[in-house]
Amino acid sequence: MKTRIDKTTRNGLEVLTYRPDTPARLLFLQHGIRSKKDSPMQLLGVSLARLGYEVVGIDAYKHGSRAEEPFKSGHPDLCELATMEVVERTAQEIEQLYAQHYQDRYASFDIVGVSMGGLIAYLLSTLTNRLDTLVALISSPRFLEAAEHTFPPEKQVLYPEETAKSRAKVIALDPSSRPDAMQYRRLIMLNGADDPVIPASQSESFLLENPHRNILFQTFPTAHKISVEMHEALLSLLSV
Numbered sequence: 001m002k003t004r005i006d007k008t009t010r011n012g013l014e015v016l017t018y019r020p021d022t023p024a025r026l027l028f029l030q031h032g033i034r035s036k037k038d039s040p041m042q043l044l045g046v047s048l049a050r051l052g053y054e055v056v057g058i059d060a061y062k063h064g065s066r067a068e069e070p071f072k073s074g075h076p077d078l079c080e081l082a083t084m085e086v087v088e089r090t091a092q093e094i095e096q097l098y099a100q101h102y103q104d105r106y107a108s109f110d111i112v113g114v115s116m117g118g119l120i121a122y123l124l125s126t127l128t129n130r131l132d133t134l135v136a137l138i139s140s141p142r143f144l145e146a147a148e149h150t151f152p153p154e155k156q157v158l159y160p161e162e163t164a165k166s167r168a169k170v171i172a173l174d175p176s177s178r179p180d181a182m183q184y185r186r187l188i189m190l191n192g193a194d195d196p197v198i199p200a201s202q203s204e205s206f207l208l209e210n211p212h213r214n215i216l217f218q219t220f221p222t223a224h225k226i227s228v229e230m231h232e233a234l235l236s237l238l239s240v
Helices: 042-049 076-081 083-101 116-124 143-150 160-173 200-209 228-237
Strands: 004-010 013-019 025-030 053-058 109-114 131-137 186-192 215-220
Touching: 004 083, 013 042, 013 083, 025 042, 025 083, 025 116, 042 053, 042 109, 042 228, 053 083, 076 083, 076 160, 083 116, 083 143, 083 160, 109 116, 116 131, 116 143, 131 228, 143 160, 143 200, 186 200, 186 228, 200 215, 215 228
Parallel strands: 025 053, 025 109, 109 131, 131 186, 186 215
Antiparallel strands: 004 013, 013 053
16 A cells, blocks of 8 residues: 655644555554654654554654754753653643644544654643543553652752642642543553563553443563564554
């Protein structure tokens, strides 16, 4: 299946689209904290388009084509502390982008989020009732637990004001504390069994606490990266 790759500007955002001739569904593809919409997400975008999706990607807030500090220089601690600001803003932008430019053609949509992109996808599920399938790769629905794991007390004492501000936002946005607000038909959580950044146990415990929801959880023998096996499983699960 031939894939057409285009860039356009919508809502002031640079939008990258992977599209077959006759797409059947819409899917937003969201990158992680150290990445951007173009690379290395292109392989995943093309793979999903070949399944029949119109795949839409934007740079997360303060990333890629609209890079700002602290992500422009990449200071690891300051980037971690600013993550929730990025997650909140980007989730809002995707919801608005869908409502204003895609809703007339697609009654619902899917999203695949990688790491921080998964956090964006989880938060997006609390902002819209049009989300069909939510796929989170090497991510976590437990925002507070994920934040405390990646930013332990010994780091927090170095940035007391920034930590307090970030923690308040994490608590306010954490979808796992209000699972009834999360609206999706199906949730797919694919995690690395050996992930030191976002442990798979965070997703597994969410599954166990929400047995009534349509959730698939699967681990793969990898760390904090998308393995070949995970990629193949994703395509199998999303075949339309």
